[in-house]
Amino acid sequence: MKRAEVVELFSRLRELDPHPTTELEYRTPFELLVAVVLSAQATDVGVNKATRKLFPVARTPQAILVLGEEGLKRYISTIGLYNAKAKNVIALCRILVEQYGGEVPRTREALEALPGVGRKTANVVLNTAFGEPTIAVDTHIFRVANRTGLAPGKDVRAVEDKLENVVPAEFKKDAHHWLILHGRYVCKARKPACPVCPIRDLCRYKHKTPPSAL
Template identity: 65%
Template sequence: MKKSDIPHFFAALQAANPHPQTELEYGSHFQLLAAVLLSAQATDAGVNKATRRLFQVAPTPQAMLALGLEGLEQHIKTIGLYRTKAKNLLVTCQVLIERYGGEIPRTRQELEALPGVGRKTANVVLNVAFGEPTMAVDTHIFRVANRTGLAPGKTPLEVELKLLKRVPPEYALHAHHWLILLGRYVCQARKPRCWECRVSTWCDYKPKTPAPTAAR
């Protein structure tokens, strides 16, 4: 994608959705962190279904720790890798209580030191909770960045670093949400819905998918 096309690309996404939000449901910074940790290799819809009840009974690190491992597992057993996630989440709760008074740390280094929290999770928390212009590269963003030519790369980190350089500053805060939503609902993996895409004009993907013909 030409550098001169990038502002038009993001202006179109902004016009369609001026204030994009994460689709994970949460009521506090801690609940956001927990939801993102649980969302690895799982859908936001699946996580939300489990956390609606979980956050009612355990809205804080203290309350979640009080559930114990078996209690927490019962609430999240519909989520993939729930046993490992439950163990990591409880240890994270302990660390948050002991080191941070139950609050969420605000630096990448501190976040990534928490069990189960990698770079992508830290980026989401830094962006959504603290308004930092980070790029949380998941499978959707990785696909969109490569397919459109916006920021091609062989690894999520390579794509992230390219996005940080290529996205204009005025769009940086919401860019990762726009790209996630684009990949989730339009620029889908198996069959991109090019006929619905608001940014196809600037996209490098050549075999554009035509609109389906009406059944006769």
């Protein structure tokens, strides 16, 4: 896409949703961190159902350590890969208590050193909890960036690097959320809602869904 088209794309998404945010429910950076770790290969809806029960009981690293791994599993057993996730959450809580006074660190390096936390999770926390202009590329963003021609790439890191270069500074803080929501509800994997897409005329996707298919 040309720069003018990129500006127009994000201007339209901003007009439709001026203040986008994650659909994961949280109140503190720690709750967001736990929710994002739990959300790997799981839906936000499923994670929210679990954390609505977990967080009122244990919303700090110290409280989750008191629950213990088996106690934590009882709250998150409806989430995929819950055994591995419980182990990671307990391990990261121990590190937060021992090394950071129970607080979530604010650097990428420290976040990525936590069990169960990769680059994508670190980017989500930096962006959503701390307001950093990072872009976490998940399957939705990867699909939208490639389909539209906004930032095509063979893997998530290539797409992230391209987005960092092409997204204008004024849109960068919220770009992550706009692209995820667009991919989740409009530019869907199996049947994209092209006829009602607000950026249809800017998109390079060759196989647009015809109106009769919706």
